[in-house]
Structure formats: structure tokens, C-alpha cells
Amino acid sequence: MSYLRINNIGKAYKRYARKSGRFLEWLGLGCRHELKWVLQGVTFTVEPGEAVGIIGVNGAGKSTLLKIIAGTTKPTTGTVEIGGRISALLELGMGFHPDFTGRQNVYMAAQLKGMAREEIADKMREIEDFAEIGDYIDQPVRVYSSGMQVRLAFSVATAVRPDILIVDEALSVGDASFQRKCFQRIEAFRGAGTTLLFVSHAIDTVKKLCSRAVFLHAGQVKHLGEAKKVCDEYERFLFGGPKSQSLLAPRKEPRIAQFDPSLVPSCEMVYGTGEAEIEACWLENSDGHRINVIEAGQPFVWRYRVKFNRDVENSVFAMMIKTKEGIELYGVDSKFLGILGQDFRSGEIVDVRFQLSNHLAPGIYYFNCGVRVDEEKIYFLSRRIDAAILRVTASQKTTVAVGIMDMEAVIDVEKYCKK
Template identity: 60%
Template sequence: MGAIYVSNLGKAYKQYPTRWSRLAEWLTPGHKPRHTLKWVLQDISFTVNSGEAVGIVGINGAGKSTLLKMITGTTQPTSGSVHITGRVAALLELGMGFHPDFTGRQNAFMAGQLLGYSAEEITALMHEIEAFADIGDYIDQPVRVYSSGMQVRLAFAVATAHRPDILIIDEALSVGDAAFQRKCFQRIETYRAAGTTLLFVSHSIETVKTLCDSALFIKDGRLANFGVAKLVCDEYEKYLFGDQRKHSKARQDAAIPTLETSKFDPSLVASCEMSYGNGKADIESCWLADAAGRRINVVEAGTPFRWCYRVKFNEDIDKPIFAMMLKTREGVALYGVDSTQLDMEISPGRVGDNVEVQFALTNTLAPGVYYLNCGVRIHTNNGVEFLSRRIDSAILRVTAGPQSTVAAGLIEMGAAMSLSRTV
């Protein structure tokens, strides 16, 4: 079975002050080097055991793709080592390894041989490759006339024509259309169930949480965290959107409405809560409430509820945006919305203002446990800036009701069934 062992891996590129410095270094071996080393990855160590699925997250330029290239052997490391057991199939940069002047079929044969297949094996698999790629007559056209989506279709079909021990994917699936993406994820799920090890790079945090058991967070060329996918992704989100400055985390629990004791379970404590922001506002308290405004955290399936939080502004903010998200225990987002999506006219926040935010929600959730986020942010020329954000700040338990029909899944759709017999 497939496993990956990475030890003290590093990659550096030579940088020369001028074009002539490189030539001078070549012509004067043994003299003082005329280059400096630019390290893009340093001291990366981790193990992916057989059958595990590991995601890799990090901003553009963090070194994720370079790491995958060293693992697959397309780039040699400057330091450290990689040891792999089992056959590897990799889908790296879009079109990597395809020759634009050869047809899709010819490229499939070449790519298959690079994966270790014989010509006879590729011939036997070609029908499956054509069917999965589903690009029709384009299979016999030069790849240069392919769209990016068609290239991904063919590349994925070749890489996964036979179940590999290790499957490595670098963001390529973000190019294909939605139907093909689902087709790819179905194959990945099937292979994972059969024991394939997965190494997956993606900017989609939700996809990493859904597919992967663990995750790596690469920051500035170094391993910032390696652990449970949800926790690592939460840290990555904090890095993306949070300001590292300390700010007040005062809580005004006295301002929270009275408990409805029959619908409140004190054991549902959000002990894994994370808070961050730039300090221009603070979310001082947050709570779940019923339609009458009483504090709850247990609700019957089908009964609407409210997600509420109180924001204190520490600076003047012209266009604050209030947001919330509901997630599964595993951290997969089920529903997120903000004041812009709801076409709310929001007044500017002024220093010292206290604003109570309420999201009234219908409840189509299946019985289970769910987590809630809340946040206040602004949009700037540089992107999203969170003034204050609280992740996993409350737990909601949904219990079965008299009208519950769900046997499996996350939502209640209230099915009605009918039968008719035909002669």
C-alpha cells in the first residue's frame, strides 16, 4: 500500500546579481560562489500513512506546488529526502506533460507510460479513459485546441484509469465544470474506500475538510501546522483573515437573554472556539434563541431559531458587513450568509456603538450537532478584513420531531411517498 515519508525537505534556487555572474561562476569553478540561495521550502517533515487523506493549504507562493513536485520526483530537493512506497499517480500543473502538437490519444499513451503502464495496458485502458474524459472526437485532435477543462478531463482520466496506491492532486480540479468535478470526487471517494492514499492541494478549505483526515499548513516555505484537517484549516483561515494584534475579548454574558431551561443543555460548551480580528470591533457575546427571544441550544427538527450576537465598535466603520455560518461537527459549511446577501441597509458603526445582530433561520436540519460562526468585516482594496470573528462559538443540537422523516443525511426534506400500480 502507498505511504509517503518526508524528512527535512528543502528547496532553494540560485539567484545571481547579473546574467554575467552565472557565466563567471561556470568559468571559474572552485572560486567563491557568485550566487545567493533563495529558499522556497525549508525543514518540511511529515508522514502520510497508507490509506490516509492529507490536504495541503497555504497562500499562493507558500511552496505547496514545489513540495508536490519534489514528492513526485519532477523537481529534486536541495536538502532532505522523500521516500514513497507504492505506485503514484499525480495530477499537477494543468497540462503538465502534455505536448500541444500531439493528439489527446497520443498524449494519453505517453502520460500512461510515464506512470509505468505498458503500451498493451494503455491500449486496454483506452476505452475507459475515453469514456471518463468524455471529450468526444477531440481525443484525436491536437491538445493545443483543447480548453483548460478538456485538458483536465483527459489528465484526470489517464491518472486514475487504474487505481493507484497514492493519488496526488494539485488544485487541477478547480478548472473543470461542476458535473465533471463531482465525477472526479466520486472516483476519489471510491479509491479512498479501496485504500488509496490521497495528497490533495486546494484553496477550497471546505473541500479539504470534506475529503481529508489531516492537513498541512505551509506558511512562508515552512510547515506551520500538521494535524486534524478542521483544526489546521481553522488556523489557516485565521492567518488569511485575522490580524495578529491582540484585542479585547470581553464578554457581556449579562446582556444575553434569559435561558429557556427546557431547551438549553449546559454541557454543549464550544470549547474549541477561536476568536480573531483587527480590533476595530469586538463581538462581545453570542447566543442561540427561540422565536420568543429566549436563550436555547437545543431545538426540535423543523422549529425555527435565531443566531444572535452583540458587536461593540471601537472605531468608526462606514460599511460594516455582518455574517454568520452554520457548520457540521467536521467543519463542513452547511449555510453561510451576510448582510449584503440579504440586501440589508447597514448604518455606519461609530466608536462606542453596540449593535445586536439577529439572523432568523428556518430549520431544515436533520437531528445532530452543529456549530456556528459569527463575524463582522469590511471589504477593502486588499480584500476582506475581519474586524472581529468568532469560529465555533456555539453548539446547536437538533432533536427528532414528530414530523421527522430523515433516515440519513444532514437535512430534513419532509418527503411524501406515493405508490401506483400499472397493469
């Protein structure tokens, strides 16, 4: 069973009054030192298949705790009980040698995880395809960008589904498309029973991905419980006191082109019976121009073209919008919108247009599209998942400070004076 039991974990480092102190102590000559505790009395359990987030400010002890769980650092006090195979993505490029090629580092890192060379060789093509770094796989890691390092590191860490997966903030380095690809794999692992320990400063992501959370403060567990409640406590800790307006003022992103060629999903999944095929799908603005970047508040169109390969009765056209973490924000189909199932002949081509208002907060969103038949048992003739990316940027009308929706709030504050 893939469980974790963290029992009274403490970690202390020795601090010496002079630089030679450690050397003198090693020689047995004695040297005074003091202990600096970075973790004390940390206790919690992660149940099989559960996702638990760890949050806290820099220096709270999060990374140290993960290193102890992963076995790269020994605790000063306490024990860690691990049930199952563990895989950890900790510091960026951790374990990679800069002078060795990506391929050589894959073999070294995978062998450290207990994989045999034959198993690594069988998985190499899959690792390369997932990382998508091309010919750089045979170049020294020292020439990699930080994004390329995290691509390769995540690909190796998840080449074989672990019983327990530990992720420490590293995904924040990757681009939006790769982040979604990673979250897809994490979702698949969780569906298969993998236990997840997730460290991030992205509070919204912790709330969406995790059922419980641990708030570490000064090396101790300050709060432990339901993810939303713990995250709310953390935000209250961060922002409860007075803050200058400059820290809280919303940052406006610069206006950029409405089509960004780099926003290409690399994690699209396509399936169906083959009775129809979604040949193309794209986003448009109200003027009919192709886009994938739009300002908050601006309406847009999700459009796709379907070719029928066989005669089909009672066709239904569907769409969905998700966050990069896979949270379903909005889904609808033609039947729900009052259009009865339609019949099409083999060879006919249909243009489907969903005109959408835009209450999305600034961020990255993914789109699904599909065509199915209106029967009691739902199955898709053709479906494309994560087929397009939309980046929503802030506008002058943006009112959202936190969250994924803009409710366009209007505030009125009135002072009452006693007569």
C-alpha cells in the same frame, strides 16, 4: 503499503547577481550567488489510506513540495520515502505536448507513469469515456480549453488506481458535473485504500475530504494536525487582521434562468433488482416548473416516476442530497416520514414528490432517489445516484458567509455604558 514519509525536506534555488552567472559557474569560472529557500525542514507522514490536505497562500511552497514528492523536482535537503505506486495531477496539462493530439499525449503521459502500451490501449476507451471530450481526443492539445485539458489529465492520472494520488488544485478548473465525477473516483479509490495528498484553496473541501492537514507558510510547516483545526488556524491567519469591508462583503451572483441545460450530471450511477425502474427524475419549483437553478431560501420539489415491473409489497421511497464532494447533507424516506409500506402491482406507475424547504447555501448539490422494500435487509429495487444537479444562487436574504447551510442568522449588538 501506500505510505509517504517526508523527512526534513528543503528546497533552495540559486540567485545570481547577473544573468551570465549560471553560465560562468557551469564553466567552472566561479560566480557569486545566494540561496533562496522555498522549503525548509518540512516533515510529516501520511499513513496508508489516509487523506491529507496541504493549504497555504500562493508562494508558500505547496506546489514545490508536491513536485518533490512526485519526483519531478529534487530536494536540496531531506528525503522522501514512498510506499506504492504514485500518480500525480499537478500543474494543468503538465507533460502534455501542445502540438500532439490528446490520444498521443495519453500514450506519452501513461508511459511516463510506467504503463505498457498494451495496458494503455486496453484503457484508452475508458480514458476517453471518462474525459468526455469527444472528437477532440484526436485534435492537438493546443486547441483545448483549460477544462478539456484537466478532464484528459485527470482521466489519465487515474486510469489505474494508484496507491498514492496527489491532486494540486487542478480540479477547480473543471465544471461542476466533472468535479463531482472526479470526487466520485477519488472516493472509490479511498475506499479501496488509496492514500490521498490534496492541495486546494477551497478550505471547506479540505475539511470534508481530508482527516488531517498541513498548513505551509513561507516554506515551513506552521500547523499540522486534524483537518478542521488546521483549516481554522489558516483562516485565522488569513482573516485575523483588519480587512476592508469591500473584501468581506458577500458577492451576489446575477439572477439567471431557473433551468440551465448545461447542468447535466455525467456521473450518474443506476442499479437495483429490476423489480421496479425509476423512469425519470427532476426538480421543480413551487409552481410546478422544471428547474435546476434556484435562489437561496426558495422551496423546491424533488420528483421521480417509478414503474413497477413485478408485484411488490411494502415499498419505501427514498431521497438524498449531497455536496459535489459527496458529503451527505440530508436523506429521508417515506417510512421515516410516517407512510407505511405500500403494495403495487406489475405495470403500475407511481409519481413520488418530496417537497423540500431550502436552507442550502449558494453552491452545487446532487440528488439521489430510490425505491426499496421494507425488510430487515435493505436492498433497492431501483436506485439512481447523482441523478440531478441543483445550483443554489445567492439572494437578497442570504446570510451565509462560509459553509453549506444558511441558518438565517439575525444579529443584535448592544453597547452597554457605565453610569
